[in-house]
Amino acid sequence: MLAVALGGLAGPAVLVGIAVLLPALAGRILGRLLRTSLLLTMPIAISVLVVNLFFYPAGQQILFSVGPIRGTAEGLAFALETLARIGAISGAITLFYLTTTPSELVLDLERRGVSPRIAFVALASVQTVPAMVDRAATITAAQRARGLDTEGSLWRRLRGVLPLAGPVLLGSIAQVEERTMALESRAFTRPGRRTLLWHPPDSTLQRVARWVLVALLPGLFVARASGWL
């Protein structure tokens, strides 16, 4: 959000340096961060570059032409600006994901007052994704043992999607019944807060830093809107 508030190219670049790269260095995950972040932004970066380079309406200064399609300098500038912004956002999100496990996040949310059931849904959703992928792998193996063609022509593989996707989906949904009973027998619907055996530690310095950042955000928006930045 700060990256969006700071305009231009330099703002987000500096922001990425301070807010993303330095902490990553401190956490010794700079290599992983850069790899993951670049990998994530690659598709959107390519889209942004192509769409803006060639289809920018106000582009005047032509850099090069490919047939009837022209690449403009203004388009390139706009694309780079957008990319810097996207890079800041992506870097921040990747840093977050690399340093926080979902269970820690959910426990902390629950400690701060989010309903334990919603916290459970968040955790269960995050865990469902790899679980479904595993199940899909198992079902693929089972269906292949029964003669499903997964390496033939495109048409054959398309026909194989339903025998794969169907059991995965229906199996996951059918499990809802069992899991419901398991949860209810563990007092899931009991109203009120629960006592947590462990939650992520939170030092005063972290708390102060958070509040400073939050207070900075509206200030930046005001500065940007009033044209000062």
Added chain:
Amino acid sequence: MDTARGTRAGIGFAVGAVLGVVLFASGQAWPLAAAVGAIAADLVYALLDRMQTGSWGSLRVAIGLVAFAVATYVGIIAFGNFGDPNAVDPNTFANTKAANSWALILTVAMVIGAVVTFGLELLQTGRLDSLARQFTTRTYLLMAVGIGVNVILGQTVASALKIPIYLDSIGTILVGVLCGPIAGALTGGLGNVLWSYVIPPPFQYQPAAAFAITAVAIGVIAGFAGRAGFLRPRPNRSTGELLVGGGVTVGLVGGLGWAASVAYTRIFETDINLFPDPAKVDTLFLVLGYLALGLVALAVVGLFALLLVRRDLTAAYVVVAGVFTGIVAALISAPIAAGVFGGVTASGTDFLVAAFRQAGLDVQAATTGQGLISDPIDKVTTFFTVYLILGALANRFKARFPQGEQVLEEASA
């Protein structure tokens, strides 16, 4: 649908239609007349419901709907910077202020509508039964599965397949139909936020959080569609009924599509043109345009074929629900895509946006054009998939969900 309820719905629809036509004849714009007519229809149905059965539920929802509509109208008139020529960025011709105001106005209006509905219930009964009824343990677990399905399918389609549809609402609509509007809304909203920030790569999709409000709207609409029995199987109908159903569907869908484009042109004061002037546009895009029209014609033929082969009237209901949801989703998400991402979201739809921009439209109109093409197709496919999934589940399993009764076949007398 039992006859009493059918009569109430019929009377409501008639009153709403008459009011809409009267407004239109007196000079109001088509979409405004239609919207007022629809809201009046709902109010009349709710009043009749209250008078005949004594239940306040429908009336509270209708009043909430009125509050939402009024809030949106007030928001557009008073605060929307939609027509401000100074707000148009001279480089991208995007109206970022319009995009931000639109999302903000809709969010605030939705919150107001919800507060009014549940506030009334709290005042009258001291509890929030309609909310509590939707959120059983089963609901939470289905929400988790629904979010998982949303993420996996949505990510596969967005990154790997690069086709101009999304398929990221199957979970939302499934939860909405089986559990209720608020459950569906929460699935959509929470799912999108998790998809952007918490789900680890390779399934992470960072632009998703900006479209959380769209997912919320989809969940709410799916919930009401499920409650109204849209996805109840209706097998073995006569050919006449099927043909009438098909005809009504095509008429409704055509009308909705036209109203949507007119509404957009009026609100945003831009010009979307689905038939670009041949003299100004590359032949390639003209061909693509006619190809799209051909696909629409094919879809109409396909609908009738489906109805007549499966003899299941619900196919028509599915199409209507899908198109309505798709248009609403497109109108909500297009300004967000234009304003926040410049129309580019790293999915297969970017190609369509680029095509529209090449045809001379600004970013706003391009994303709306793309949305009005991709979203209805996507939502009809999704509703149909949900219908197929429901068909494959056991009745005993479905019946235990809060809105499960409404997706079971009606017992013949």
